[in-house]
Amino acid sequence: MTEALVLQSDFGVSDGAVSAMYGVAHSINPSIRIFDLTHDIPPFHIWEASYRLVQTVPYWTGQTVFVSVVDPGVGSNRKSVVARTRANQYVITPDNGTLTHLCQAGLIAEVRQLDDHKHRLPHMGESYTFHGRDIFAFTGARLSSHAITFEDVGPLLPLEEIVLLDRTPAQRQGDHTIGIVEILDIRFGNVWTNIPVSLVREAGIDIGSRVTVTVDHRGRTIYEQSLLFGRSFADVPIGSGVVYINSLDQVAIALNQGSFAHAYEIGIGNDWRIYLKTK
Template identity: 55%
Template sequence: MTDCLVIQTDFGLSDGAVAAMYGVALNVDRALKIYDLTHEIPQYNIWEASYRLFQTITYWPENTVFISVVDPGVGSERKSIVAKTATNHYIVTPDNGTITHIQKYIGIQEVREIDEHVNRLPNSGHSYTFHGRDVYAYTGARLASGKIRFQEVGPSLSTESVVKLPLTEAVLENGTIKGNIDVLDVRFGNLWTNIDRTLFLQFDVKYGDTFEVTIENSTRHVYKNIMTFGRSFADSHLGEPLLYINSLDKIGVAINQGSFAKAYHIEAGLKWKITIRKVVDISYN
């Protein structure tokens, strides 16, 4: 293993929950290198947890162990698992859909259910509300430090048996691309879609081309306007909207030095849809 442990949760940092997970991991092996992916996942938002793993995981060395704890079903019958990805990374998490984007876009080689008779913090068996500390931090640290092998996590599960969130594919039909707003670039308010660069380029586009962009959720139209396709934010004037290719090679929507999400009260997830149509000619009278 790499001795690298990367943790993401929806706990925030206002209390001792994350610190307790660190402590458990370091008691397994003080030489572990522990890093934070984020602890600001919106509460119970499994979709965003899944996406943030997808956003991050391939940039880490092989054999890095990730712990993801966004677990509204803690204490229920949902399984605790470790998934080995096609890129040789490991994800320790509840089986609640957290590995959905990884499974779809990167691939899962093998999944094992955590055997809590072996891989659980000693003397924690009467607690059912903090598996992040008692099961995931403990198991993840043991795996990352080489105290256990992947095969010792627990029994193997079918990769097809794990819980999956519904995913939609972006499509190009009749000169229009329809896609999904998968997640927000939280700090800057940009919208990250599921529209891949290669699909978008089937429009035969070049920088500076103009597009009509429509955004709706499950109940109403939220936004409709014209914007240009730029290489970066510098290709638009201050306060202007633009389309661009984001760091995951997907189409993003932004306002130059502004928050698109806040300006138009836009969120992300399966109910948030985007339509992009190329405008061939605009005439101003």
């Protein structure tokens, strides 16, 4: 049986890069089943690639193989790795921080260094700039087709040696619950934080509460307003703000039928702090 092969990259689909990865996979196994996670990761944005994996991987079956290629260090001495999750999915990626969210969520069981001298497209030429095609898609197709095993890809690496991004955890501090903007729900402009539902419950925040929301960027207040903590967007009038629990059970902020991120020019990462305080 051929396992699903799921591809993610920052390549976009306006040229032939993604199609070339498909072609390599089909050359390994014409019956291979390929799915796209996304190819719209902003160029070089490892943080977003990491988040999209933790958003997606848990909902796929065991043995699914993911290939994630956001690789500003391509051709350098950075490692290539294959991670096995606790649910026995596999993630093939550069060791550049892409595994951060999966690791910190406790979903990674073990990681092997990919021997990319051994596992590479035959006759790949002298280019060192398209490992997504020549190494990652090639290895992903072979792993998903059972032409190689996880143990074949290379030696085990200690989990503590895996490159992780600097990511500030959510916390309670006095009467504030504090987190960061993890990601944007891009199409709709909702702002997703890293504050888990458990923290807001500890703070006594529940459906129907009024919450003072402050968005801070490098010490400058970008937004501050009292909002309803609702079940969904429809709990407030069109154009009004609402705090809610998103599909990953974390706090998010939205405008009903509007883009909160666009309206207030919100970015993502540790520099973007969210403070919640009950009235």
